[in-house]
Amino acid sequence: MNESNKAVVFRVGSEEYAFPIQYVISIEKMASTTPIPHLPEYVKGIVKVRGELIPVVDFENILYNRQIEINEGTRFIVLHTPEMSLGVLVKEAKEIVDIPSEKLKQIGLIAYQKTSYFTGVANLDKRLITVIDPLKLIQSLEGIREIQEYMKTHARSEQHS
Known part of the structure; x- marks a missing residue:
């Protein structure tokens, strides 16, 4: 692991969280999403970003x-x-x-399945920032396989139209 880890810090509720920068493509203003029926409550819908359809999830709903x-x-x-x-x-x-x-400390909650995507807490100048592993986050979301399948089928049908 390198001496320093760059991460994008964001706020959900009153807490600060971070994603490692290598997973972050962009930060976008809220656009209108296309709702998809029967998906889990935390899924807001899908949105097109740079020509790619991606599902948008409400992180506040997932956490709180x-x-x-x-x-x-x-x-x-x-x-x-x-x-x-x-x-x-x-x-x-x-x-x-x-x-x-x-400054990055492992946390004891990692073993707790519902928060297995929390990889550590950064203690920076009176700030506690919980670092999240996007891969583990995606794997932990209920119903995400169905969303992946939907996205794959939708992408294929868009290529043929």
């Missing part, structure tokens, strides 16, 4: 079981993993920070 309030500061962070691309709806995307390895 409540709908995010959409306002001027609301953003979605476009993540790309080998499994799929995903838009993560957050209260605000704040900054890119360098997290020195010695």
Whole structure:
């Protein structure tokens, strides 16, 4: 692991979280999403970003079981993993920070299945930032396989039209 880890910091509720920068494609203003029926409650719908259709998930719903309030500061962070691309709806995307390895602490909750995507907590100048592994996040989401299948089928049918 390199001495410093760059991460995109964002806010959900009153807490700060971060995704490692290598997974972040872009940070977008909230666009209108196309709702898809029968998907889990945390899925807001799909949106087209740079020609690619991606599902958008409400991270506040995933973490706190409540709908995010959409306002001027609301953003979605476009993540790309080998499994799929995903838009993560957050209260605000704040900054890119360098997290020195010695400031990153593993947390005991990693064994807890519902939060297995929390990989550590960065303790930076009176700030606690929970670092999230996007791959583990995607794998932990209920119903995500169905969403992946839907996206694959939708992408194929779009290529043929």
